[in-house]
Structures are given as structure tokens and as C-alpha cells.
Amino acid sequence: MADSCIQSQLTEPGQEGPVTVSISRKVKPGFEADYEAWISGVIEAASEYPGHQGSNVLRPSASTGNRYVLIYRFDSYENCERWESSELRKQWLDKLAPLIEGEAEVQRGTGLEFWFDLPELPVNKHPSPHKMALVLIAVVYVLIMAINLSLGPYLSGVDLWLKTAIIVTLQVLLMTYLVMPRVTRLLKGWLFK
Incomplete structure (x- = not known):
């Protein structure tokens, strides 16, 4: 039974569809402007990578747990991985430590699920x-x-x-x-x- 469930989830590379990544972070008080400047820069850097399909930023609110949420999409897992393992992204992440507190919460989704995303729901909560x-x-x-x-x-x-x-x-x-x-x-x- 478990094997058939896994088999139905297996996908060939390149057939997985778009990848949506959501990263929420708690910004240290007083560093909001610096963090927003950082977000603008990292979004611009990511947009230069092949397959980038756009980014959105949710500012802190009750529905985001008072955290900033950066959401970006790539057209495939391969292109998303290319950005995420890049030296340029690492350089941007190195600038982040003084601005945030705690760990980032990362969520990912592929395929059509991104049309059904609600920021207040956990990433593993998708409709059938x-x-x-x-x-x-x-x-x-x-x-x-x-x-x-x-x-x-x-x-x-x-x-x-x-x-x-x-x-x-x-x-x-x-x-x-x-x-x-x-x-x-x-x-x-x-x-x-």
C-alpha cells in the first residue's frame, strides 16, 4: 500500500511543474527598513536567474504571525535549485543575519497547488x-x-x-x-x- 502511494507521487525531473517557495522570517525591531531593502535586492538578484516567475512579499500581520513572508516561484525544480545553491544567493543570505531573529520557516509546493495557497495554512495543507x-x-x-x-x-x-x-x-x-x-x-x- 505504501509503495503504491509513493509510486503515484513519483515524477520525472522536468515534469514537476512550477515550484513555489515561501520563506517567513522574524525581523529584529528597528531593522524593518533594512530588511525591506534586503528583500528588494534579493528579489532583483533572483529575477536574473532562468525560470524565475516572480516574487511577492507579505508584510508582518496577524495572518503571517507578525513575520515577513517572501514568496518566489521558478518554472522547475532544477531552476529553483540553481538559484538556491548559487553563490549570489549565499552572498545575500550572509547579509541577513544582523537583521533577523530566530530561524526562517521554509515551505515549498509544486504544480497547481500554488493557485490554492493561503498564507495562514501550513504548506502540507492542500485540497484533494x-x-x-x-x-x-x-x-x-x-x-x-x-x-x-x-x-x-x-x-x-x-x-x-x-x-x-x-x-x-x-x-x-x-x-x-x-x-x-x-x-x-x-x-x-x-x-x-
Whole structure:
């Protein structure tokens, strides 16, 4: 039984999808401005690495346990590992010690789970694949229909490949930054049960 569970989780390198890393740190009082300058620098450095897909920073609040949370994504495990084992990242981490207290809390996720991330939930708390699939089918369907209905008249003379690229780009951007964070919060009780 355990072997079949492990077998279903095995993935070939390069097929794991995007990797999302969340690192939360407690900043020493009075060092907030220095830490924010550090975060800006390390984000800029990471953005130069292949496969970097963006970063977000959550400032201290009740939902983050009064810690800063740095979230970054890479398109694959290999590219994430390339950044994390780089000499440049090590140099940035060496500058960090005087600014923080305690240990950093690191969480990682791969694949579609990043659309269902809530910072207040532990990294190992993910919806079942069935629930994720149901929500994604509904959201993708509604978004594709809405985009087609609203932009269809404007894109009627556009080549199919360009029209599809425009629709897919809008759909992914809307899902990632607008729709899925709200849907995940709205359905949190059902998704994470």
C-alpha cells in the first residue's frame, strides 16, 4: 500500500511543474527598513536567474504571525535549485543575519497547488486533487466564456493562434492574480476539509 502511494507521487525531473517557495522570517525591531531593502535586492538578484516567475512579499500581520513572508516561484525544480545553491544567493543570505531573529520557516509546493495557497495554512495543507480539478474546471470555463464574450467582437478578424494566445494569457493572469485568491478564500471551508 505504501509503495503504491509513493509510486503515484513519483515524477520525472522536468515534469514537476512550477515550484513555489515561501520563506517567513522574524525581523529584529528597528531593522524593518533594512530588511525591506534586503528583500528588494534579493528579489532583483533572483529575477536574473532562468525560470524565475516572480516574487511577492507579505508584510508582518496577524495572518503571517507578525513575520515577513517572501514568496518566489521558478518554472522547475532544477531552476529553483540553481538559484538556491548559487553563490549570489549565499552572498545575500550572509547579509541577513544582523537583521533577523530566530530561524526562517521554509515551505515549498509544486504544480497547481500554488493557485490554492493561503498564507495562514501550513504548506502540507492542500485540497484533494479532485477538489482542485473541480474548482479549476469551473473557473477556467467561466473565464474563457467571459473573455470570449467580451473580446470576441474585437478579435473576430485575428488569426486563431494570436486570438488563442491573447485569451490564454488573459485567463492565466486573471486566475493567478485576481480570481483564484478570491475563490480559494471563498471555498476555504470546503477545499481544505
